[in-house]
Amino acid sequence: MVWAILDFMVVLLFSLFWWTSHLIMKSQLYVVVYKCSSESADGEKAKGARSHLNRADSQGFMDMNGVEEGVEFLPTMNAKKVEKRGPKRWVVVTAVLIIFLLVSLLVGLLVWHFKYRRAPVQKVYNGHLVIQNLKFIDAYEISSLPAPELVMGAGILHAALQFIWPFLALIPPPGCSNGLLEGSVIAYYWSEFIVPAYRAKALDKAMADEQSLIQMVKYKSRNPMLQVNSIVAFRSCNFALHAKEGEITSFTTPGFPNSPYPNNARCTWVLRADVDSIISLTFKTFDVEVCSKGSDVIKVYNSLSPMEPDELVTLCGIYPPSYNLTFLSSQNVMLVTLITNAEGRNPGFKAEFFQLPKAKTCSKTLKGESGTFTTPFYPAHYPPDMDCVWNIEVPSTKNVKVHFNVFYVLEPGTPVSSCPKDYVEISNTKYCGERSQFVVASKNNKITVRFHSDQSYTDTGFSAKFLSYDSSDPCPGKFTCNTGRCIDKVMRCDGWVDCTDASDERACNCTTEQFRCNNGWCKPRFWLCDGVNDCGDDSDELQCKCPDKHFKCSNGKCIPETQKCDSKDDCGDGSDEGTCSKVVKSVPCKDYTYKCHNSLCVSKTNPECDGTKDCDDNSDEESCDCGIRSYSKQTRIVGGQDSEVGEWPWQVSLHVKSQGHICGASLISDKWLVSAAHCFQDESQIRYSDPKQWTAFLGLHDQSERTNEMVQERSIKRIITNSQFNDFTYDYDIAVLELQSPVNFTTTVRPICLPDATHDFPAGKEIWVTGWGATSEGGIGASILQKAAIRVINQTMCNTLLADQITSRMICVGILTGGIDACQGDSGGPLVSVESNNRLFLAGVVSWGDGCARRNKPGVYTRVSKLRDWIKQHTSL
Structure with a gap:
């Protein structure tokens, strides 16, 4: 309808332009003068002349043969009369400008209409369809036959599928042998359309409608018995890129990053x-x-053919x-494919590639007291x-x-177990998979390390070092x-497995504290x-079991x-009712039962946002746009505690003017933060309770990169600390902060x-x-955001360890052997727990400790669940 209106406007403007131009040209053919009587100059004659002029003008001078008296046609060369009686200059200028604007508008509309709107565009599709009542014959697999012969051989396909031409292949369904097909064929095809640009979207929509395509095939074949089981049509987009020496070439998915x-594309x-x-x-x-069955997928091949044996990832x-x-490829070609379904709305990818000289060998001889070596191009995928061989030799x-x-x-x-593909081999033993740090030792001063990768999937590889050592120590x-790894002696018999073979915890003499x-x-x-089950055999819990x-x-x-x-x-603590596999609804509301918005309670532990409707009013699944990390993959980290961007x-990060980072906080909505009350206690020099002193940085990963485009900076509007906060015991150590303006949720900023x-x-x-x-x-x-995995400690035992300083508003978390803990500068930051559906909840706020990692x-930590009502009271969340 819109295009029809535009077409009408184009014709209308063209007609208006023609009529205006024609009228102006006519007006230039004659000049009008009016004679005055020499005998009388009274007002009546003058009035009559003006009336006569108006009447002639209203008739438009259309009847040129019946010119009334008083009208004289003059040649245009009569300059005097033209100057006296012609149109004023501003009229001419105005007319010219109007003509110019109309012409420009008309030309623009015509160019847009014919060159852009109706410009032909090429749309290429490929895909496959399944014809259920067509028997497959061996001739279809003869690759030397041209596509038309294959189609004619199929007979019914040629009539049914004129709109998709030619066929690339006709094959039997997976799992069928040529002799037992039960009358079905899979036909792979590609098709090309030339359509006006404004019809491109309609074509995409039509090709995405499987049922419409099936009906079209049946109509084209004029065979009501034809049984087309399914049709899949993909939009085709193909690109060919060549690396330039010394340059990096970029490419993206179509539309990235704006759309x-x-x-339905390939x-x-x-x-x-x-x-x-x-x-x-x-x-x-x-x-x-997000990965699931039938989801959008990207594959990279070590060849120009999308064959499984050459698939890298x-x-x-x-x-x-x-x-x-x-x-990395093993030769000078690589293929990247994208296959999408009908649902995805993600931006896609941006990639870069460049060429490297092909290494003639990756084998080396390494000598000395110590050294390092890695798989080729580490940390990139090898x-x-x-095939690489490292011959290592230390002093004799x-x-x-x-x-x-x-x-x-x-x-x-x-x-x-068998490592049939990629592997590392040492002394006839193969190693593969994901392994934590381990050591392989020899009984002399030499060792040979072999690495092999096949044509298919590749991984990060390894980073290793070789060391010389005295066999006696x-x-x-x-x-x-026993594996050869060295650990600190304090880790021996401390209750934690530090050696990968647990040899540090065997043959131990237990102390009085164990x-x-x-x-x-x-x-x-x-x-x-x-x-x-700390023992691994449950013996630490068996002696505590009930009859x-x-x-x-x-x-x-x-x-x-x-x-x-x-029910x-x-x-007395609700544990007999809160751990039931069957949810009992409308139970009496207690401190341990979840209360729905309709004031009814359910007997289920942690029902909120677990993906299951437990409340009749579904209130347990409301307000669940939280606790989900945008990045579905997290980097493998070995031996380090640096967090990943967006993890x-x-x-x-809360900064104070002229002091930098002071405390942490957690985002709980687009304008509210949760932190620790002790961060905002005034000191003699600085009023930390003043919101104007603070700036919040969200989406920050590295403190040195606060101007990064992914970081959002906000001023603090107000700070609300719990009125019951005790700066001696640190009980009720919680505060909420309101941001001056809401934040935008992104991949690195979420509540x-x-x-x-x-x-x-x-x-x-x-x-x-x-x-x-x-x-x-x-x-x-x-400088980089740190992370640590710790575990909740029994409240009674924690009170024993910390001299009865723990209240019900506190939660005790850590590693009792020491070495991992929060510390100064972490105050106010989050303590989070991974719950159902990989959703994370704010379990606590970093509060206090006796030193760090002792x-x-x-x-x-402040136990957030015990102060949940206080948070809701001040934030309405």
């Missing part, structure tokens, strides 16, 4: 490099539909910028079809061992694991009966099994979920703390 890549990028070169490909930005989902997405009086710091030689679906001043497990391991005594047919409550009380899930709190998008007042974080649960605080007691703050001195 999503097309649906795109290919053919990448080439000069002879005797290989290609290095890196995805700089990767945001594709299959990618989908969203990756953080720091994730290793660099792949190339396919590689020493032995040699190889310490693998990072080891990722994994191929999906491949058993790591392989780890001077340290404990030697108990012995049935398997011989020594564990801290306060781990007894905490509900966690047969009894249920053990979280508080240690034993009750008969018949009293469990009977009564027989335990903790609710983390906030964390607030737990319900009944949300339970049981002892032993793994939990994460993040911040830019000091990395050691008394040390300086970190043994048997866990960190203490």
Whole structure:
């Protein structure tokens, strides 16, 4: 309808232009003068002349033969009369300008209409269809036959599928042999359309409608018996790129980054490099539909044919910028394909590639006391079809061992027991898969390390170092694991497995502060009966079990099994009702039951935002746009605690003027933060309670990059600290901050979920703390956002360790052997727990501790669930 209106406007403007031009041309053919009588000059004659003029003008001088008296036609060369009686100059100028504008508008509209709107565009599709009642014959597999012969041989296909031409292949369905097809054929095709630009979207829509395509095939074939089971049509987009020596070439999915890549599309990028070169490909930005069956997918091949044996990697989902997405070819070609379905709305990817000289060999001889070596091009994915050998030799009086710091030689679906594809081989033993740090030692001063990769999937590879050592004391001043790894002696028999083979925890003499497990391991005594299988054989929990047919409550009380899930709190702490597999609705509301918005309660632990409707009014699944990380992939980290960009998008850095980062906070909505009350206590020199002193940085990863485009800076409008905060005991250590203006949710800025007042974080649960605080007691703050995995400690035991300083508003979390903890500068930051559906909840706020990372001195955090009502009171969240 819009185009019809525009067409009408074009014709109308053209007609108006013609009529105006014609009228002006006519007016230039004559000049009008009026004679005055010499005998009388009275007013009546003059009035009559003016009346006569008006009457003539109103008739438009259309009847040129019946010219009335008083009208004289003059030749245009009569300059005098023209000057006296012609139109004024401003009229002429105005007319010319109007003509010019109309002509310009007309020309523009005509150019747009014919060159752009109706300009022909090429639309190419490919795909396949399944014809159920057509028998497959062997002749269809003869590749020497041209496509027309194949189609004619099929007979019915030629009549049915004139609109998709030619066929690329006719094959039997998967799993069928040529003799047992039961009358069905899969036909692969490509088709090309030339349509006006304004019809392109309509064509895409039509080709995406499978049922309409099936009906079209039946109509074209004029065969009502034709059974077309399915038709798939993809938009084709093909690109050919060649690397230039010394230059980096970029390419993106169509529309990136301003619009999503097309649906129902098949795109290919053919990448080439000069002879005797290989290609290095890196995805700089990767945001594709989340991985699932039939989701959008990107594949990279080590050839120009999309064949499975040459597939380097299959990618989908969203990756953080720091994730290793660099792949190398074994020759001078590479193929990238994108296959999309009908649903995705993601922006796609941006990639770069360049050429590298093809290495003639990756084998080396390494000599000396120590050294390092890696897979080719580490940390990029190693190339396919590689064979490397490292012959390592240390002084003859020493032995040699190889310490693998990072080891990722994994191929999906491949058993790591036999390592049939990619592997590292040392002394006839193959190693593959994902492995933590490990050591391989020799009995002399030489060792040979072999690495092999096949044509298909590649991985990050390994980073290793070789060391010479005295066989009588392989780890001077340290404990030697059976694997050859060296660890600090304090880690020996501390209850934690530090050697990959657990040799540090075997044959131990337990201290008075430990108990012995049935398997011989020594564990801290306060781990007894905490509900966690610390021994590995459950012997630390067996002695605490209740008699047969009894249920053990979280508080240690034993009750008969018949009293469990009977809608009564027989335990006293609700654990017999909150752990039921069957949700009981409309139970009496208690401190341990979840209360729906309709004031009815359900007996289920942590029902909020778990993807299941537990409340009749669905209130447990409302306000759940939180606690989800935009990046579905997280970088593998070995031996480090640096966070990834976007890994903790609710983390906030609070800065004070002229002081920099002081405290952390958590984003809970587009304008509210949660932090610790003790961060805003005034001192003699600075009024920390003044909102004007503070600036919040959201989406920040590196403190040195606060001007990064992903970082959002906001002023603080007001600070509300809990009125019951005790600056001596640190009880009620919580505050909420309102931002001066709302933030925009992005891949690096998102809110964390607030737990319900009944949300339970049981002892032993793994939990994460993040911040830019000091990395050691008394040390300086970190530049990169740090993360640490710690676990919830039994409240009773925590009070024992910290001299009864723990209240119900506090939660005790840490590693009792020391070494991992929050520290100065982390205050106010988040303590988060991963719950159902990988959704994260704010379990606590960094509050206080006895030093940092000391043994048997866990960190203490404000328990957010106990102050949930206070947060809602001040933020309405």
